[in-house]
Amino acid sequence: MTPARLRPLGQPRGGSAARRHFGVDAESVTVAAPAAPARRGEVTAETVRRAAERYGVRF
Structure with missing residues (x-):
């Protein structure tokens, strides 16, 4: 079980932004x-470069 103060990256609220931030x-x-x-x-x-442009990934 994950302690309440920790949120796994798969969490619906904010999870996708965290996954994008960490590149996963x-x-x-x-x-x-x-x-x-x-x-x-x-x-x-x-x-x-084409893949990054197509999928909106900046690096």
Whole structure:
């Protein structure tokens, strides 16, 4: 059980903002997935930029 003063990130009130802030929401994870291959040169940085633009993720 979680103490009352702590709120898990899945909490309906404010949870989505917290997930976005920490970069663990679905959109941020979708953009982060090709970032490591881009750093290794396996996909272009343009792929990551387009994903960020499409899903509204700023980094």
